[in-house]
Amino acid sequence: MALPVETFFLHSDAQGTLQAQIQQMVAQGILSGRFQRGEKLPSTRKLAIHLGVSRITVTIAYTELLANDYLTSRGRSGYFVSENAPVPPAFDPGPRGPDGVDWTRAIGQRFSGGDTPRKPPDWARYRFPFIYGQADPTLFDHANWRLSALQALGQRDFTSLTTDYYDQDDPQLVEFIARHTLPRRGINARPEQILITLGAQNALWLTAQVLLTQRRSAVLEDPSYHALRDILRQSRCHVTPVRVDRDGLPPTAIPPGTDVIFTTPSHQCPTTATMTMARRHALLDRARAMDALIVEDDYEFEMSFLKPPSPALKSLDADGRVIYVGSFSKSLFPGLRLGYLVGSEPFIREARALRASVLRHPPGHIQRTAAYFLSLGHYDAQIRRMGRAFHDRRRVMEQAIADTGLRIAGQGAYGGSSFWMRAPDHVDTDRLAERLRAKSVLIEPGRAFFDGEDRPKNYYRIAYSSIPSARIAEGVALIAEAVRSAV
Amino acid sequence: MALPVETFFLHSDAQGTLQAQIQQMVAQGILSGRFQRGEKLPSTRKLAIHLGVSRITVTIAYTELLANDYLTSRGRSGYFVSENAPVPPAFDPGPRGPDGVDWTRAIGQRFSGGDTPRKPPDWARYRFPFIYGQADPTLFDHANWRLSALQALGQRDFTSLTTDYYDQDDPQLVEFIARHTLPRRGINARPEQILITLGAQNALWLTAQVLLTQRRSAVLEDPSYHALRDILRQSRCHVTPVRVDRDGLPPTAIPPGTDVIFTTPSHQCPTTATMTMARRHALLDRARAMDALIVEDDYEFEMSFLKPPSPALKSLDADGRVIYVGSFSKSLFPGLRLGYLVGSEPFIREARALRASVLRHPPGHIQRTAAYFLSLGHYDAQIRRMGRAFHDRRRVMEQAIADTGLRIAGQGAYGGSSFWMRAPDHVDTDRLAERLRAKSVLIEPGRAFFDGEDRPKNYYRIAYSSIPSARIAEGVALIAEAVRSAV
Known part of the structure; x- marks a missing residue:
């Protein structure tokens, strides 16, 4: 039986080269049991037209699959799923009822619920990411x-x-x-x-x-x-x-x-x-x-x-x-x-x-x-490159902070990558951070760093390790505005 | 001051390409403070002759170092350690006396001394490595x-x-x-x-x-x-x-x-x-x-x-x-x-x-x-390749074991990568393994797998995951001989 060309799709959000995507599509079809031994694949010409890619791309993908014995080529008759291709076992996962385990009892030690805050994984999409400790793609070698x-x-x-x-x-x-x-x-x-x-x-x-x-x-x-x-x-x-x-x-x-x-x-x-x-x-x-x-x-x-x-x-x-x-x-x-x-x-x-x-x-x-x-020597070269960029960003940041009247609580005499900031006593920086997030500004509330019941809530950290100089002034101004209007 | 060409050496046991070795030599000289800002490097011609490598190799290494700002080039005058090159801090590690810490007291929990045996890290140099759980370079994709x-x-x-x-x-x-x-x-x-x-x-x-x-x-x-x-x-x-x-x-x-x-x-x-x-x-x-x-x-x-x-x-x-x-x-x-x-x-x-x-x-x-x-799909292809090789090796192994009269205690009905073996009761396989090691045969004594005070000492494991078929018969014969002569 021939596999209809219509079963092949390129996903717009897929990773990797076109060739890799085609290879992946075929391999996964075989591994999941959808494509079976002996079945004929669409010709390279047909598949190329269907997917809107060049024929050589399809040919290279097929050749890779030949090498791994997923496909065989029968001369002019085309490509077939190999007789040696893996066959997925036909296990039928049994019906799953609700858990019969009392996990409250079964778990001997609990580790969740600690202090470590979760930072937004999509921080790079924010316009003013004063986020600490992430890699800046523009500085990395x-x-x-x-x-x-x-x-x-x-x-x-x-x-x-x-x-x-x-x-x-x-x-x-x-x-x-x-x-x-x-x-x-x-x-x-x-x-x-x-x-x-x-x-x-x-x-x-x-x-x-x-x-x-x-x-x-x-x-x-x-x-x-x-x-x-x-x-x-x-x-x-x-x-x-x-x-x-x-x-x-x-x-x-x-x-x-x-x-x-x-x-x-x-x-x-x-x-x-x-x-x-x-x-x-x-x-x-x-x-x-x-x-x-x-x-x-x-x-x-x-x-x-x-x-x-x-x-x-x-x-x-x-x-x-x-x-x-x-x-x-x-x-x-x-x-x-x-x-x-x-x-x-x-x-x-x-x-x-x-x-x-x-x-x-x-x-x-x-x-x-x-x-x-x-x-x-790449490490040291990278450190120096980062140091120069951080130095520059820090100067811009100091100026912006001075201009807006925000208060620095600690800034590192040697350099570093962040400022420790103090808002007026009545400001809750957890809420401040939440409000700023809506304006595409990321800051780090300070409360999680403190110990005990009565933690100061008016500190926050802003880093310059992942924000370009050109955005700093505008971002700091937004922070200052939010601090001023905080109740 | 010019750096004398004689301070440069290629080490015979060094890793990486010649170009990388030269680059590394210069970078480390600078990072360790031996080569100082402004010092002149040997010309590419001189260094190439001294090291016995092609001049282009040296030129590429120098060019890489230029890009990282370790070196600068002053036209025809040659290459110099850059004025921006990192300077190592001149910290003088103080004199260290003996430890003033009573570690027996300081260590709160002890983790060393478990059952897990150390296997020889140089197992690949043995002629008959019936070792379990290491990668076989001939099978890996x-x-x-x-x-x-x-x-x-x-x-x-x-x-x-x-x-x-x-x-x-x-x-x-x-x-x-x-x-x-x-x-x-x-x-x-x-x-x-x-x-x-x-x-x-x-x-x-x-x-x-x-x-x-x-x-x-x-x-x-x-x-x-x-x-x-x-x-x-x-x-x-x-x-x-x-x-x-x-x-x-x-x-x-x-x-x-x-x-x-x-x-x-x-x-x-x-x-x-x-x-x-x-x-x-x-x-x-x-x-x-x-x-x-x-x-x-x-x-x-x-x-x-x-x-x-x-x-x-x-x-x-x-x-x-x-x-x-x-x-x-x-x-x-x-x-x-x-x-x-x-x-x-x-x-x-x-x-x-x-x-x-x-x-x-x-x-x-x-x-x-x-x-x-x-x-x-490379994973499945690799598994199949390994399965075929293991199948073949296993057949050879079964034959060799049958020929020599060794006793199998467990062999895995589905396949696997090893046999669980039983020597006569009087044989201590820890000592057996030691004696075989001197003959370039690696087996795994079984005692460490057992629990309690009175562990059986006559079991051992031999794997075929890292030994070529052609060596199996000779290796198994050596094991059989050692088992027979064990007292």
Whole structure:
């Protein structure tokens, strides 16, 4: 039987080349059992006319399907579904009644309902996206990332792509971090002291699991990264939020008996404060005195386009007390999911064993691609390009903020990618954000960063990492207007 | 100052093209501070002669570095380190004493020391690798994987590559699994009932965390996948190992009060037994009677080259009692780290929230690449190619085993990729494996699959997924010889 040409359609929203779409259409027809062994396909000429594409496009698609043995060609009689083509099993999914499971009882531990807010996935469609932590397509070095990925896909790297590393990592990436990335933060580490993670989030989670239990106490900056608060809540340890000031976390406010101190010395999240050198020494002294550990999330240090960054807190750590969290997801793109932990071997050993149990290892291909991108110098070039653009956008933003009379609460002396803003006390920025969204402006309400019952509701964050300079003034003016008219 | 040509070396073990190596050498020299702003590089001619490469190779490498602003070209005077080149900060890592931290006390939870054995990372160098679960480069469709990856790296897919999906997944991959993969296992599922995971390991881990606590009881097959045993131990639930027979897990042996039953009905791991249809119904009845959940690891169903696979246990599940674990890492390559969970929405919601906290989401690029590879039909073509090769190898293996008089304990009626073997009772297969390794033969000792104090020590697994047919007879003969001479 011949398959009627009318069963073929190109969907206007389909992804990929025309050739890939045709190939996909035929393969899925066969895999789903709609096209059966021995059935004749429309001729390339007929299908090309029907779909309105060139005949060579159809021919190439058919040729690909021949190579995979989905089709056979019988000379001039045309193309047929191959006798070796896969046949889908004819399983009839039985009727499904309503769930007979009482999920309230069946679920042993609940993880949903945390603080981490969901941001709009379609943020790029907004005209004024003062959104934080997404990749800007105009700044990303797509071409060289592609080349690095291609190189990592080559036959020579087959092993790094496909291998089950068990609990290990790509040695090339680990070596690059040890020899090039960390020395620039003042950190000396051997490969056994480094663990690759699925982004900083995964690094913080592993650390909390290894160090904390119900019987341990942690200090958390307040305000702080909301996802970290969710992580600590899940570890069930005792958490003391400590209010930060303009220099970040004040060591004197850390209560005795603290086991682990989580801090962001380079750029406090979200206030952007940088911890002074004196305070860093004081923090280390305090931790040593109470035998506590420090987890340093060295976040956004690359975006230091105003002043060179200070060395990491870890570089001052003389006795292995600091666990360092680094990430490439921020500076490259968050979808990369690549970060790392640096710490003493007994700690890294446990984090490695836990990671192996949870997910084995971050995919080898991604590790190797990053290793190439870094070692060919593209990473640093990209950082500098981003720094220049951010510098420019920041100047425009400062001017616009000054012009409109909005109030900055923290702006990062070294640079960074955002301003921490304070609206008048009566303004609820959750509602402000909602109203601005209707005007195609995205801001980030501040409440989710704070701890406790009585959270300040009048802070918000605006970033310049994904908005072009030309739109900043108009966007800031809209924010100012909304703040003024807020009741 | 000119940089002397003698500071440049090509390393014989370096990766990548010559051009990339030269580019890397210069970039790293600059990033590490050895080459400083304004310094003159050797001419392309001089460097080409020194390294023994063509001049055009050096020229292209220099041109790339120009584009990234590491170098500038001053017409005929040659190439110089750019005035904009990055300058590494001159941080002097302080002297590090011994760790001042008592890690025995500081570590709250210990994860190392589990059952999961480490396999030799250099397994491909062994002449007779009867190793299980690694990718065979001769069977993998590298070219089409590369094409799919390239397509997913394209500008059109920028968002899927770079975006922070928060707790979501690539909609294209989820849709393919819902519409094409699961129906072939007899399973109907909506996208909200599917969660993408970092391999089956991650799926099992998430499931155990959501369903189990110290107060819950789980049943585990004995023998079973060692990594699952480690996962359950970490959940601290009460675990009852239930000895499997030739049809897999016997439902009557499941003790009352069990909350969760972990099982591998398609191919019991490691005995390769397939659960009969009658037993599947009995298992579901038993679970329903005690209000227990079943976690089905539908492992290796694709490798059914002898008989078509049975539908998944999940397809018989009328009341949402079965949680289904699928994986692409096995059939494509383990380094891919891609699997999925299928279950009722309340369960998937919690697993999703936990996954978001632990790692957010599997990298978007990998999800999209797999979506293309699947939807273009390459996945099924690869499975069939592997099935044919495995079928052939299996015949050779059966013959060799029969010729040498080794004893098969389980071989999988549908196919699979391994034999479960039984040596005479006095043989310790840990030692056997060690002795065989010296003869370039890799087998997997069986002890780690068993539970409890008194584990059988005379079982072992031999796989044909990574060994060419031509080497099988000689390898099996070496195993037989070692078994005979074992004391």
